[in-house]
Amino acid sequence: MNLTPRPVDPTPLAHDRVYRQLRTRIMHGDIPPGHALTLRGIGKEYDVSMTPARESVRRLVAEGALSMSNSGRISTPLLSNERIEELAALRALIEVELASRALPRAHLALIERLQNINAKVAEAVAHRDAVSYIRTNLEFHRTLYLRAQAPAMLAMAETVWLQMGPTMNALYGRLRRTDPPHFHRLIIAALRAGDEPGLRLAVRSDVTQGLRMLAS
Amino acid sequence: MNLTPRPVDPTPLAHDRVYRQLRTRIMHGDIPPGHALTLRGIGKEYDVSMTPARESVRRLVAEGALSMSNSGRISTPLLSNERIEELAALRALIEVELASRALPRAHLALIERLQNINAKVAEAVAHRDAVSYIRTNLEFHRTLYLRAQAPAMLAMAETVWLQMGPTMNALYGRLRRTDPPHFHRLIIAALRAGDEPGLRLAVRSDVTQGLRMLAS
DNA sequence: CATGCGCTTTTGTGATCACAAATGAACGCG
DNA sequence: CGCGTTCATTTGTGATCACAAAAGCGCATG
Structure with a gap:
């Protein structure tokens, strides 16, 4: 042997x-x-x-x-506004489902890890570091979704992230605000409360918030 | 010039x-x-x-x-039951959205085309021809979704179809029934009536019907 | 008859090369 | 000065080859 x-x-x-x-x-x-x-x-x-x-x-x-x-x-691709809207809609569809599936498995240790990552996100925002912001933000989402035990869905979500990558940087370059991530806190709160409708809404809001910068 | x-x-x-x-x-x-x-x-x-x-x-x-x-x-991949469930859930998420977006643009000529394709689907079922069934069935869905004008979403849906392809044949090989496609008729009826909730339910049912064969 | 061992064949990986098409810049013409 | 033309350069494509690892297979052994 x-x-x-x-x-x-x-x-x-x-x-x-x-x-x-x-x-x-x-x-x-x-x-x-x-x-x-x-x-x-x-x-x-x-x-x-x-x-x-x-x-x-x-x-x-x-x-x-x-x-x-x-x-x-x-x-690297140059995305039209229509395609960005599509990709954001796909993120909303898939990631809301992933979060929903992760919810029953989300115990306290996970929530604490999410809070730690969220602190890094806030730091990246404070430093106006777009790449760090994108990286830690995706780490936040991936950490949550890994709990869903749905590798095919997670792979799809990551593919969407990948397609938006180059454009994300250009998009967040316009971001003036230095607020800590608001919707991430809502996500954590919903996880803690076991509130599925609240979680779905928070994830959807977080994922589609970037679209508002396009309207301007 | x-x-x-x-x-x-x-x-x-x-x-x-x-x-x-x-x-x-x-x-x-x-x-x-x-x-x-x-x-x-x-x-x-x-x-x-x-x-x-x-x-x-x-x-x-x-x-x-x-x-x-x-x-x-x-x-070609050997899919576990868990992965098949995931892919079916992805189909439901994405294709319901595609159908919903296609609904306002679905005029009569499209509905007639869908009926013609559906006749070919029924013929394939009657002949117990799995490959023809899969091909015409996907043609039915693609024809509808093309109206959604959402190429990124359609590409995602096709990727899911691709992943399920080899397994679909093995799955439908067990199919004893020679019924014409029931849910396709519901989809067409909902399109004709402009009934969005009905359309969403019909697409979801059609897409996830194959899962029942797994439980047996 | 089952099992472990050694060899031959199969198979994917990466490098290199020739080639054609596209690109871009220099040039000349109007 | 603007614009079309020409040519050198860049670039992707496909074929071929050497190589190492894996797989398949037969044989000998217990």
């Missing part, structure tokens, strides 16, 4: 490493909308050949994190 | 052609769950080298249409 205690891959696949790093940067808004990328540039940046760069790009294009022109040029 | 009337690509990209054909086969349930594929096999089947085969597979894996073992082996 040769049971190796560590079946972890000692050599992480190159294309996967490139994919993961690019994905994180895009989701957190590190790359502005419409920014052009090249396969050779990516390969050079991550010290790999064109092949893994192409595979990671292909994957990110499939997830909507990058877009390709009909001639194959790669760039 | 050199405006070419046909900017269509005369040489369709190889990887895209392979991707599209594989995607269609998977979505329609042409490939059973757990079926193994190889890059060289795909390349040989579509008369391309490994490179386009790899890219199309990478894309399909990103969409959940195929799954890869940790050693890179490719196969």
Whole structure:
């Protein structure tokens, strides 16, 4: 019986490493909308050949994190207002369901973790750090949704986050306010009270609040 | 002013052609769950080298249409009952919204088209042809949802269909009944009456009906 | 007959190269 | 000075190859 205690891959696949790093940067808004990328540039940046760069790009294009022109040029997507509205509606649909499924499993330790993350969110807002804000905000939501035990739904939600990443940065760049996140507190309060309708409303409000900045 | 009337690509990209054909086969349930594929096999089947085969597979894996073992082996996914429930819930969430958005734009010509498609669905059911049933059933839904003018949502819905494709065939293989699609008639009736709550209920019922076969 | 071992084959990964199309800049013409 | 043309450069695509790991298979052993 040769049971190796560590079946972890000692050599992480190159294309996967490139994919993961690019994905994180895009989701957190590190790359502005419409920014052009090249396969050779990516390969050079991550010290790999064109092949893994192409595979990671292909994957990110499939997830909507990058877009390709009909001639194959790669760039972060430029979202129309209609598409942003759609993505926000998808967030509302999926994340309200995820929160609802997480509610019966949300015990006190989780709520405390959410409060700690929320403090980091408030800090990022105070420092006007858009990338930190996006990252901690998503961490808040993901931490809650992980409790729903619904990996397919969570993956869908993350895909939507990914598509909005570059635009989110540009959007929150206009954000003048330094308020701590209001709806996050409502979410936590609803979790504590076991109030499902309140939770659904709070999540929906939090997810669609960014849309108001578009109207201006 | 050199405006070419046909900017269509005369040489369709190889990887895209392979991707599209594989995607269609998977979505329609042409490939059973757990079926193994190889890059060289795909390349040989579509008369391309490994490179386009790899890219199309990478894309399909990103969409959940195929799954890869940790050693890179490719196969259609074997869905657990929990995952099927999740995907059905996602269908319900997204497609109810799509139908709701399509309702105000649904005029008579659309309803007639839906009835024609529905006749083909009934024919497929009568012939016990699972693949035809899946194809025409999805055509029914897609035709309705296209009216919603919500491409991001439709893409999400199609991704869910894609993930369920192989399993759908196995599921409907157990279907003994030869009834014409009942809920499709309800959908059409609700569209005709402009009855939004009725439409939402009918779509939700149609989308989740397949789950009952799992309980048995 | 079941099981563990070793070998052959299969398979995915990544690098490199040739090629064609698109891009962009320099140039010249009106 | 504006604008179309031409050409060098950049860029994505697809094919091929070497390589290592995994899988499948047969054989010997208990």
